[in-house]
Amino acid sequence: MLSSTAVEVAGLCVRRGGRRVLRDLSFSVPEGAVVGLLGPSGCGKTTLLRALVGVQRIESGRARVLDREPGAPELRRQIGYVTQAVSVYRDLTVAQNVRYFAALQGADAREVAEAVDAVGLTDQADQRVERLSGGQASRASLACALVGDPQLLVLDEPTVGLDPVTRESLWAHFRGLADRGVTLLVSSHVMDEASRCDSLLLMREGRLLTQLTPAELLQRTGAATPDEAFLRIIREQDTREAQGEPA
Numbered sequence: 001m002l003s004s005t006a007v008e009v010a011g012l013c014v015r016r017g018g019r020r021v022l023r024d025l026s027f028s029v030p031e032g033a034v035v036g037l038l039g040p041s042g043c044g045k046t047t048l049l050r051a052l053v054g055v056q057r058i059e060s061g062r063a064r065v066l067d068r069e070p071g072a073p074e075l076r077r078q079i080g081y082v083t084q085a086v087s088v089y090r091d092l093t094v095a096q097n098v099r100y101f102a103a104l105q106g107a108d109a110r111e112v113a114e115a116v117d118a119v120g121l122t123d124q125a126d127q128r129v130e131r132l133s134g135g136q137a138s139r140a141s142l143a144c145a146l147v148g149d150p151q152l153l154v155l156d157e158p159t160v161g162l163d164p165v166t167r168e169s170l171w172a173h174f175r176g177l178a179d180r181g182v183t184l185l186v187s188s189h190v191m192d193e194a195s196r197c198d199s200l201l202l203m204r205e206g207r208l209l210t211q212l213t214p215a216e217l218l219q220r221t222g223a224a225t226p227d228e229a230f231l232r233i234i235r236e237q238d239t240r241e242a243q244g245e246p247a
C-alpha cells in the first residue's frame with residue numbers, strides 16, 4: 001500500500017515574543033505513523049504543534065496538514081489536539097465532557113464509551129472532573145480529543161504525570177489507532193517513550209537535529225538507551241559548532 005503524507009513542513013520559522021523559536025524546520029510525517037517529537041524543555045515542541053494545528057502564526061516557510069493549510073476549517077473534524085493544560089469543563093462529568101466534544105464531531109454514544117474506555121476512565125465516567133486526580137483529568141482531556149475518529153492526533157506531552165500502567169495502556173491504544181491508519185504526533189521529553197514511536201523528530205533550541213527511527217538512533221550513536229543517544233547527538237553537535245562547522 002502506498003502511504004501518503006499526513007504532515008509536510010518546509011523551512012518553517014516561527015517567532016514568539018520577538019524571538020525566533022522555530023528555525024528552518026523541514027520534515028514530513030507519513031500517514032499512519034506514530035511520530036515522537038522529542039527535545040529539552042523550551043526547545044519549541046509546543047510551538048511546532050501549535051503551528052501545525054493553526055493556532056500559531058507562521059513567520060516563514062510552509063506547513064501542510066492532511067493536504068491543507070494549518071487551521072483550515074475542514075481540518076477541525078479531522079484533528080484531535082491535546083494541549084498540556086487540561087481543557088475540559090471541571091463542573092461536568094467525564095462522560096458529559098466527552099459527549100459534548102462528540103456532539104461537535106458528530107460522534108455517537110458508542111464512540112463516547114470507546115474514548116472513555118481508551119483512557120481507562122470507564123469507572124469514573126460519571127464523576128465530575130473537579131473530583132478527579134490530575135492524571136485522571138488529563139486523561140479526560142485526551143478522551144475528548146480521541147472521540148470522533150480524527151485522522152491526525154496532535155498530543156502535547158499526553159503521558160506527563162501518568163503512572164506506568166496507564167502510560168503502557170495509552171501507548172498500546174496509540175499503536176492500535178496507528179494500525180487503523182491514524183497519524184499521531186506525540187511530544188515528550190521522556191526519552192524512554194522514543195522506543196514506542198515509528199519515527200523521531202529530535203529538536204534542540206528551535207532546530208530539528210535529525211529525524212530517524214528509534215533503532216537508527218541507537219545504532220547511529222552506539223548508545224544503549226534513547227536518553228544516552230540524545231546526549232551523544234547533542235555533544236556531537238556542540239563539537240561540530242565549536243569547530244566552526246554548520247550545526
Ligand SMILES: Nc1ncnc2c1ncn2[C@@H]1O[C@H](COP(=O)(O)OP(=O)(O)OP(=O)(O)O)[C@@H](O)[C@H]1O
Pocket residue numbers: 016017021039040041042043044045046047048189
Ligand atoms: N507565549 C509566549 N510568548 C513568548 N515566548 C514564548 C511563549 N511561549 C513559549 N515561548 C518561548 O518559546 C520557546 C519554545 O517554547 P515551547 O513551549 O514551544 O517549548 P517546549 O519544547 O514545548 O517546552 P516544554 O517541553 O517545557 O513544554 C521557549 O523559549 C519559550 O520561552
